Amino acid sequence: MTTLVLENPKSNIIDIQGDTWSERAMSASKLQKIQFEKGSSQYSNLELARNRAAFTRWKTIENLDKYLIEFESNFIKAGGKVIWAQDITDALEAVLEILKKSGAKEIIKSKTNTASEMGLNAFLENEGFQFSETDTGDFIVHAADESGSHMVLPALHKSTKEIASLLHDKLGLPADAEAQGIVRFIRDHLRDTFQTADVGITGCNFLIADPGAVVILENEGNAQLTAAMPKIHIVLAGIxxxxxxxxxxxxxxxxxxxxxxxxxLATYNNIISGPKQAEDRDGPEELYIILLDNGRTDVLAHDQQRQALSCIKCGACQTVCPIYHTAGVSDFPSPIAAVTLPLQQVEMQHLSHASTLCGSCKDVCPVKIDIPRLLLQNRKLFVDKGLVNRTEKWFYYAWKKAMLKREIMSWTGISARKHILDSLFKSKDGLRKMPIHSKEIPFNEWYREKMNYK
Ligand code: SF4
Structure with missing residues (x-):
């Protein structure tokens, strides 16, 4: 096994404050801006780096077939085993086969969005396997029997108090524990698990075609231990x-x-190529990679939308998205997923409409993905394919009629303000408030009066 670990000793812990979902989402957004200023200060020309990154990812996605074959060949040469999974069923069956063949009893997992996409946790539980999440956020979410709410910060939807209370009830953590105490407690709780697990499952941030390696960035060191300590390491990765x-x-x-x-730089940057070799002190005896398609080639088939596959899953677009701040948790995954998911699963097409197209996501994207434009491309595609429901067709028919008639337009505006919006925006928890409308008469009435215009 060849593992290169680049360690950044200056890394920091991000503590997000707030009692409600909305407060924490806003706090994460503000923190992201502040932290980003620090991180980006290392660049003399950030735009140049973004342009290079965007170009490299675009070129790679355009030639994905070539790079996948190169990756497979090099990964096998280094002693790894490659499994191609057309869909989630293939991927889950592959994991199950490895676990059964090895007689696995204890499994550890580090953070992997691909496992979430596969529904791996529920699958393992149904098959009767015990497993432990080793990433702090995923550990909390798993203890609560919930799904993650952010691609980088999975437990963002829970406050420190809620987490302390949860771990107090389930594992005996002191109920008044603060953030640092919670992290220490989880670390201590997991220490033995790393030593006894026989299979480690991780995701990865990048696949490198030459020399057939996987790259994992992390801040806790848990992915490194998950990869190196058990005798089998399974990597789950989208193609x-x-x-x-x-x-x-x-x-x-x-x-x-x-x-x-x-x-x-992340605290630990692991580059892994191949399983343990004779001269290595540690590392897995077997290294598998499961390369998951699950509709990615369907996205690739669209000339414009394939740009979405350039995403490097930094989570910045999700952090700044106003829809995510309001709807949050599992209702709205992320702006980039609102482009890709509907092309992978047609029943998710409503996600492409759940956007104000404000453009914040495009501004913060390190690889310059034009998310608002791709959302519009999706909307056009669904209309062209007739994938629009009757209510929506009727609504736009009526809307067009109304907008072309001044009297109806004025009436709908006033009526919507008075009745519809007030009831739609009413919020029991007080998180959303309807803006107070001006008591003045609408502009067009004012204008007519002023100009004495009938
Ligand atoms: S900001 Fe760009 S790279 Fe980051 S998650 Fe969103 S789309 Fe992906």
């Missing part, structure tokens, strides 16, 4: 995570850290 060469990391490691958590 879109590709980079052509190791030299590309000089752009992508700092860029992902800067936009993800505002660090100059």
């Amino acid at each position: 879109d995570k590709m980079l052509p060469a190791l030299s590309d990391l000089d752009v992508f490691l700092p860029l992902l850290s800067t936009y993800g958590t505002g660090q100059t």
Whole structure:
């Protein structure tokens, strides 16, 4: 096993404050801006780095077939085993086969969005396997039997108090524990698990075609232990995570850290190629990678929308998104997922409409994905394909009629303000408030009066 670990001793812990979902989402957004300033101070020309990153990812996605084959060949040469999974069922069956063949009893997992996409936790539980989450956020979410709410900060929807109370009830943590105490408690709780687990499951941030390696960025050191200590290591990766060469990391490691958590570099940057070799002291005896398609080639088939596959999953677009701040948790995954998910699963097409197209996501994207434009491309595609429901068709028919008639337009405006919006925006928890409308008469009435215009 060849593992290179780049350690950044200056990394920091992000503590997000707030009692309600909305407060924490806003706090995360503000923190992201502050942290980003720190992380980006390392660049003399950030735009140049973003342009290089965008170009590299675009070129890679355009030639994905070539790079995947190169990756497979090099990964096998280094002693790893490659499994291609067309869909989630294939991927889950592959995991199950490895676990059964190895007689696995204890499994540890580090943070992996691909596992969430596969519904791996529920699957393992149904199959009767015990497993432990080793990432702090995922550990909390798993203890609460919930799903993660942010691609980088999975437990963002829970306050420190809620977490302390949860772990107090389930594992005996002192109920008044603060953030640092919670992290220490989880670390102590997991220490033995790392030593006894026989299979480690991780995700990865990048696949490197040459030399067939996987790259994992992390801040807790848990992914490193999950990969190195059990005798079997399974990596779960979407086929879109590709980079052509190791030299590309000089752009992508700092860029992902800067936009993800505002660090100059993540604390641990692991580059893993192949299982343990005779001369190695530790590392897994077997290394598998499951390359998951699950509709990514459907996204690739769209000339414009394929740009979405350039995403490096930094989470910045999700952190700044006003819809996410309001709807949050599992109702709205992320702006980039609002582009890709509907192309992967047609029943998710409503996500492409859940956007104000404000453009904040585009502004913060390190690889310059034009998310608002891609959302519009999706909307057009669904209309062209007739994938619009009757209510929506009727609504736009009526809306067009109304907008073309001054009297109806004025009436609908006043009526919507008075009746519809007030009831739609009423919020029991007080998180949303309807803006107070002016008592003045509408402009067009004022104008008619002023100009004495009938
Ligand atoms: S779309 Fe851009 S901002 Fe959003 S997660 Fe992907 S890389 Fe980050």
